[in-house]
Amino acid sequence: MNIVEIQVSEEYKNERIDKFLSTVNNEWSRTQVQLWIKDGLVKVNDRLIKTNYKCQVDDNIVVEIPEPEALDVVAEEMDLDIYYEDQDVLVVNKPKGMVVHPAPGHMSGTLVNGLMAHCKDLSGINGVLRPGIVHRIDKDTSGLLMVAKNDMAHESLVQQLVDKTVTRRYKALVHGNIQHDHGTINAPIGRDKVDRQSMTVTNVSSREAVTHFHVIDRFEQYTFVECQLETGRTHQIRVHMKYIGYPLVGDPKYGPKKTLPIDGQALHAGILGFEHPRTKEYLEFEAPLPAEFLNVLEQIKNNR
Numbered sequence: 001m002n003i004v005e006i007q008v009s010e011e012y013k014n015e016r017i018d019k020f021l022s023t024v025n026n027e028w029s030r031t032q033v034q035l036w037i038k039d040g041l042v043k044v045n046d047r048l049i050k051t052n053y054k055c056q057v058d059d060n061i062v063v064e065i066p067e068p069e070a071l072d073v074v075a076e077e078m079d080l081d082i083y084y085e086d087q088d089v090l091v092v093n094k095p096k097g098m099v100v101h102p103a104p105g106h107m108s109g110t111l112v113n114g115l116m117a118h119c120k121d122l123s124g125i126n127g128v129l130r131p132g133i134v135h136r137i138d139k140d141t142s143g144l145l146m147v148a149k150n151d152m153a154h155e156s157l158v159q160q161l162v163d164k165t166v167t168r169r170y171k172a173l174v175h176g177n178i179q180h181d182h183g184t185i186n187a188p189i190g191r192d193k194v195d196r197q198s199m200t201v202t203n204v205s206s207r208e209a210v211t212h213f214h215v216i217d218r219f220e221q222y223t224f225v226e227c228q229l230e231t232g233r234t235h236q237i238r239v240h241m242k243y244i245g246y247p248l249v250g251d252p253k254y255g256p257k258k259t260l261p262i263d264g265q266a267l268h269a270g271i272l273g274f275e276h277p278r279t280k281e282y283l284e285f286e287a288p289l290p291a292e293f294l295n296v297l298e299q300i301k302n303n304r
Helices: 016-024 032-038 111-118 151-162 237-245 291-302
Strands: 002-007 042-044 060-065 082-085 089-092 142-148 167-175 180-185 188-193 197-203 208-220 222-229 269-277 282-286
Touching: 016 032, 016 042, 016 060, 016 237, 032 060, 032 111, 032 180, 060 237, 089 111, 089 237, 142 282, 151 269, 167 237, 197 237, 208 237, 222 237
Parallel strands: 142 269
Antiparallel strands: 002 060, 042 060, 082 089, 089 142, 167 222, 167 269, 180 208, 188 197, 208 222, 269 282
C-alpha cells in the first residue's frame, strides 16, 4: 500500500477534501477519493473524516492508496500492424478506435489484449493491465507506439521520454486558417475542475506541456499541420490546439459539433523515433495517414 502525505496551503482553505485531493493530484478522481474516505484510507491530522470535511490551512492529510485490483487480461488474436520487433522492443501502428490497454469494465479488444497473444514477453513495470506499455495515444488517435518487451527496455524508453529525446510527430487537421508557418505552444495542462474527464490549460495542479507545430497546407476553413511533442500530457495536442483557437476536426470533446465527416479527431501519430535500449542505435519509423484521414483531406482539397 502506497502512502501519500499532503499539506494544505492557504489557497485551498475551506475546500471540500474530496475536491481538494482530486485537484492536487489529477490522477485521482473525486469519486475514487470519496471511496477511499469511506474506507478509512484518508486521515486529517491523524483523524478519520467524512467526504464533506472542509480543509484548513496546514492540515496534514495522509492518503493510503490501496494496491490495484489484480485483473486477468486475456490474450486475443489480432491482426496487428507491427513495424518493428526484436528481443527488447516492438513498434506497432495502432488503428483508430482501439483502446491501448484494458481498464475495469473494458477488458477486451484493446491493444494489450492483442500484444499478449502476439508475444509472451512484455515488461511488467506497469502491472497486469498495462504490460509493455511505455506511452499511450487516445482511442480515436491512430499511429505508432513503442512497446517494451522487458524491464530493461521499459526503463530506458521511459527515461528517454523524461529526457525529451523521443521523436513524436503527429499530423492533424484543425479548424481555422493558421497564419503563422511555425509556432510553439508552451502552456501547462491539468484536469478541468468542472469536467473531470477533460483536460485544460491551467496553472492549478498542472504540468508543463510544450507542443511545436508547423503548417503543411492551408485551406479556406481548415489547416493541415504537423505537431511535435516535447512533453506528453493527456490530450496534449487536442487541448493546445483548442487553446490557441484551432481545435481539431472531428474532436468530440474539444472541437465544435459541426465538422467534417470523420469519426473522432483527425490526429495521427505518424513519426516515432528513439534510441534502441540495447544497441543505442537511433531508430525512426513513419506510418502513413489512414484512409479516413486521407479521404477528408481529399474532400477539402477538391472544394478549395
